[in-house]
Amino acid sequence: MADDGLRAIFLEQRPMLLRLLSARLGSRDDAEDALQDMWLRLDHLAGEPVAQPVAFLYRVANNLATDRRIASARRGVRDFTWHDAQPTADDLPDVERVLVARDALRVVEAAIADMPERMAIALRLFRIEGRPQRAIAEQLGISVSGVEKLLQRAYRIIHARIADTGEDVAPPYRQNDRRGHRS
Template sequence: MTESGLKAVFLEMRPQLLRLLAARLGDRDEAEDALQDMWFRIDQLVVTGPIGQPSAFLYRIAANLATDRRIAGQRRMARDTGWVDVQVAAEDLPDAERVLMGREKLAAVEAVIAEMPERMRSALRLFRFEERPQRDIATQLGITVSGVEKLLRRAYKQISDATTQFDAGAADRNRLIDERGPLT
């Protein structure tokens, strides 16, 4: 059977192929799209020899196409679901007022840190930003661990005093955590 003969069989069997695809895919519109894809595949098919059972051949193409489309649909749904799951919900995003207040608070903290004495600023930077242990900071600054704790406590107090206008829960911020436990 030639390519044009296969197209003639396809046109004859179109209603049956459409029913098969609709049953396999569960959607008539999707089945119509699959049937269109099938027509394009047949058009691009290079027939090297006669096809003994063209109807069986077309049913096999339709079944394979339906399977491919189901698998692709499942992958698409999993990908889209995964994408939605990692997206930030609109209610989780800060509103403009909170963004502005956060920027103002950050500017206040940066100003307070800039005004701190050098040793206090160094202790704070090493402990909070570089996450160095207090013992290492004490060695580097040439003071005791207790001295580092006092520097950090004073630094936190200055930051807390400067930012109390931004937080209603300023009292909770006075509890500091160091390597030994809560400081009051």
């Protein structure tokens, strides 16, 4: 059947297709959108013969309804997952913790600024940029154990500076000891 004939049958069957889609999708607005999609899909079928055009249109409508229900379910799961992953008020730090963290950051930044240049570079490359110690050693022209010693001294300076402030500016989490166990 020619494309114009399929369009004519579509227009003739539109009220029944609308009822079918409304029942399958649960909404007349969604059914109207699906019918619009069907109308646009008929453009892609121009020139292709259809033996049973009425049955073909109902099959297309049924497939569209199924596709829309699947997409809606996926959208619902995605939205629920996104909503569930959002932090709650309890997950966000309170003002006091924010101020303590800012103070700790200032102390650490000051300690790094006062470090010898190679030590500060090694610390930034390792802790901030996440570079491996071997790459840092190559860049600085020293051994890996030399990088380890620079980092140990840097950590001691930072911890001493924090201890000198006399305030509790330590992070609110526990650190791992050398073996990876929580202390």
